[in-house]
Amino acid sequence: MPTMRFYRFAIAALVAFSEATSPALLHQNTARQNVTTSSQRLGLQWLGGNSTLPKVLVLFTGGTISGGSIYGALDDTQYGQLSINGEQIIARNPYLLNHTQLAVSNWTSEDFSTGTNDALVMNMTRFAHDALCSEDSDIDGAIFTHGTNSLEETAFLMDLLVNCGKPIVGIGSMRPWTHLSFDGDANFFDAVMLAASPESRNRGVLVAFNARILSGFWVTKLHSTNPDAFWSTAGGDLGIFINSLPVFFNSPSQPLHKHVFSIDQVSTHSTYPSLPKVDILYAARGFDGKLVLDAHANGADGVVIAGTGNGGIPSGSDEIKEALDQGLQVVVGTRSPYGPSSPARTPSYAKSGFLHVIQARIQLQLAIASGMGMNQTIDLFEGKFRTAIGQEWTPKQ
Known part of the structure; x- marks a missing residue:
């Protein structure tokens, strides 16, 4: 550098x-x-x-x-x-x-x-x-x-x-x-x-x-x-x-799904002044879930997957579950330039909602730097979206 x-x-x-x-x-x-x-x-x-x-x-x-x-x-x-x-x-x-x-x-x-x-x-x-x-x-x-x-x-x-x-x-x-x-x-x-x-x-x-x-x-x-x-x-x-x-065109407003992070809290993370390592993976037919495990083995704290369509992952679910069990945080967006990656009824990882995968990576970095676990990250990305579509979710204790 x-x-x-x-x-x-x-x-x-x-x-x-x-x-x-x-x-x-x-x-x-x-x-x-x-x-x-x-x-x-x-x-x-x-x-x-x-x-x-x-x-x-x-x-x-x-x-x-x-x-x-x-x-x-x-x-x-x-x-x-x-x-x-x-x-x-x-x-x-x-x-x-x-x-x-x-x-x-x-x-x-x-x-x-x-x-x-x-x-x-x-x-x-x-x-x-x-x-x-x-x-x-x-x-x-x-x-x-x-x-x-x-x-x-x-x-x-x-x-x-x-x-x-x-x-x-x-x-x-x-x-x-x-x-x-x-x-x-x-x-x-x-x-x-x-x-x-x-x-x-x-x-x-x-x-x-x-x-x-x-x-x-x-x-x-x-x-x-x-x-x-x-x-x-x-x-x-x-x-x-x-x-x-x-x-x-309009009076001042802020995005409904925006979360404001504390810069002081983020700055106390061990990686500061860098942010936690989060990689982006691109999904297509034959997606290799081992890439998620490889990212974690290479030091990633989180992974954002650019999924197909409405945030789909064609294959690799077993490896993703294994990575989640090891503590990796996972967010799945869409490789499409427009439209949401919608929540699952019972999530094990977060869907990015309307955030593009580039923005989702940064929000996941800030979430990890703020001490959020996977369930908190799911609520961060999905909470207001779920409320809007009447699909509330409460994590198991």
């Missing part, structure tokens, strides 16, 4: 300082006691000269939005040789600082890749929670840039862990900044306007992409190359951008 190189203020937010013993450290501690806002405490440097404008934190993890190509303005598949940082992206659009104050927090790794590992993303999520949700917060919202390959994973994770009402907006681009039709500048501007808007509060994590506003809970990437790559597996769009300003 590449060594993480964070800015000084990111490190200051995550590392516990020992008791000061020297005059210099005593002076620093006294200075920290005089800090009045989270911006000052975290060492954020705000760009823009108008202190009355909304403050939007930019969590920068790179991605295609920061990548460029040496192969010319038509290349949108072989890029990555060139890179720009968050401040350079902001400088490309002088209109940004007419509307907001921006501070960049860098969460890239040495190879300037996106935040594609759990440890980096969890640390960034804790930083965002501290910056936005602490009692001394003076920040109105945040955006995070991200590689589109795993943007939906970070959006869903943050949606379940950061819930103080302030907007967090995920964005990226499908084309490099050297392309003749770079989509990143527009997506970035839209995201900042969305994060700064009071209308965005209490809607959970949002995603701004291709002039559309999507829920971070339901969003998934459905196209590998098209600029209109992101859609919702349920619920539909929340709004659109007109003249790069957000226009919502």
Whole structure:
């Protein structure tokens, strides 16, 4: 794993300082006691000269939005040789600082890749929670840039862990900044306007992409190359951008099946800052149940199976039962892009409901990190769904 190189203020937010013993450290501690806002405490440097404008934190993890190509303005598949940082992206659009104050927090790794590992993303999520949700917060919202390959994973994770009402907006681009039709500048501007808007509060994590506003809970990437790559597996769009300003379709609401986890509790798990290991298996005719046992033997605490149809598993039930008896937690979703994986009348493992298998994996990781057993995980995934369809279930004691 590449060594993480964070800015000084990111490190200051995550590392516990020992008791000061020297005059210099005593002076620093006294200075920290005089800090009045989270911006000052975290060492954020705000760009823009108008202190009355909304403050939007930019969590920068790179991605295609920061990548460029040496192969010319038509290349949108072989890029990555060139890179720009968050401040350079902001400088490309002088209109940004007419509307907001921006501070960049860098969460890239040495190879300037996106935040594609759990440890980096969890640390960034804790930083965002501290910056936005602490009692001394003076920040109105945040955006995070991200590689589109795993943007939906970070959006869903943050949606379940950061819930103080302030907007967090995920964005990226499908084309490099050297392309003749770079989509990143527009997506970035839209995201900042969305994060700064009071209308965005209490809607959970949002995603701004291709002039559309999507829920971070339901969003998934459905196209590998098209600029209109992101859609919702349920619920539909929340709004659109007109003249790069957000226009919502409905008043603020949250998904009915959403469970809010305690970031402090999750952070006490032995795997932190990583999350418990959960693998995804894809079911088809002739599914080999031994793969479930192999995942457990390889250190997995849980497995999510992309089942057929309404969450079916064609074969391998004996091996799955054996794995459950050994303590592995199992969630079964559907390999279909839309529709639910519905509960069984008498469950031995959880069905994912309307959650896509990618989101189901993250929710299972958080459930395990929160100390939930298999029966609690079943209730987590299925409880409200079962109530809605009149199919209640009580586990045997």
